[in-house]
Amino acid sequence: MKKAVAISFLVALLFGAASSLAADVEVDFLRSTGLGLDGRKGFLSAQDSVDQFVVVADESPVYLIFLWDGKDLVPGLTVTQKGSTVADLDLSAGNKVTLTGGGEFLCRITARKGTGHWLCVVLSGREWE
Numbered sequence: 001m002k003k004a005v006a007i008s009f010l011v012a013l014l015f016g017a018a019s020s021l022a023a024d025v026e027v028d029f030l031r032s033t034g035l036g037l038d039g040r041k042g043f044l045s046a047q048d049s050v051d052q053f054v055v056v057a058d059e060s061p062v063y064l065i066f067l068w069d070g071k072d073l074v075p076g077l078t079v080t081q082k083g084s085t086v087a088d089l090d091l092s093a094g095n096k097v098t099l100t101g102g103g104e105f106l107c108r109i110t111a112r113k114g115t116g117h118w119l120c121v122v123l124s125g126r127e128w129e
Contacts, residue, residue: 039120044075046115052106053120056105062102066096070115075111077097079105
C-alpha cells in the first residue's frame with residue numbers, strides 16, 4: 001500500500017513539474033491518449049502494442065521520464081530523428097531518456113512483453129537541473 005501511495009505522489013509531482021514547462025518543448029499527438037503539451041499516456045496490450053508521439057525541442061537536452069503500472073509490462077522505446085534510429089531502449093532497465101541536439105524526435109513505445117498503462121512526462125534541461 002505504501003508503494004502505491006509513493007507512486008501516486010511521484011506521478012502527481014511529475015505532472016506538477018511538467019505543467020510549469022516553458023514553451024520550448026512541445027509534444028505532438030500522433031496515436032495515443034493525450035495529457036496536453038508536456039506529456040503522454042496510453043495503454044499497451046497484445047491487441048494495441050504500440051503508441052507513438054513526437055517531441056519537438058529547440059533546446060538540448062530534453063528528458064523523458066516514463067512510468068507504467070503493469071508489473072508484467074516490459075516497455076521498449078525506439079526514438080528516431082530524420083528517419084534514422086537514434087535509440088532502441090528497454091525502459092525496464094531505466095525510465096529516464098535524454099534527447100540531445102534538439103529538433104523533432106519520433107518516439108515509439110512498445111510492449112515487448114505484458115500489458116499496462118504508461119505515462120511519459122517531458123522536462124527541459126532547465127526544469128530537470
